[in-house]
Amino acid sequence: MAASDELSVVFAALADPTRRAILSRLRQGPTTVGELAEPFSMSRPAISQHLRVLQNAGLIERTTSAQWRTCTLRTEPLNDASVWIDHHRGLWNERFDLLDERLRELKERSSDG
Template identity: 60%
Template sequence: MPPAEDPLSRVFHALADPTRRAIIERLAEGPVPAGQLAEPFAISRPAISQHLKVLEEAGLITRTAQARWRLCTLTPEPLEAATDWVERHRAVWSDRFDALDDVLRSARGEQTGENP
């Protein structure tokens, strides 16, 4: 799959994988050396490195060299942008579902001869 072009698509692509979501949850507690991030997963270190690369390209984490380790830190701004997008669309769909409920209630009332 070619990499996503826009920042929001990269964030959603990164969040689509359960391993990457687990990494983000772990980093929410604070910075962690990359090697330690691999410990709870039953996958190779190169696979973890690929996951970290996707997260970094999405802007969700930063990796900085510290002595002989690469320290990974969560960057919350892209998550906030994704949350804002979801909330805007949730509000639109919620309004649409409320309108649909009104139409269905009205239709039921008409079928039974009741007033809406």
């Protein structure tokens, strides 16, 4: 999969507030699926679907040991997304700075005239 396609999958996974809440919970460490599901008023199949999306995006790893299914946060895709955002933030900031400069020039010309 191309890097931009991987980013699309990561950003799509992050677009949902439930999935972001799951990732926030996993920052504290590996957690069972049952513990992840507790704060949400949705069915286990719905939680499983969210976990599948996160796993497909590479944001979590799911393991099974006996009857326990555990999820662990994987930060690599988040790092890749952060690099992309930081790069583009720099470009956007440059453009806004140029726009500010241009607007100042136009304002000065209109005050002088």
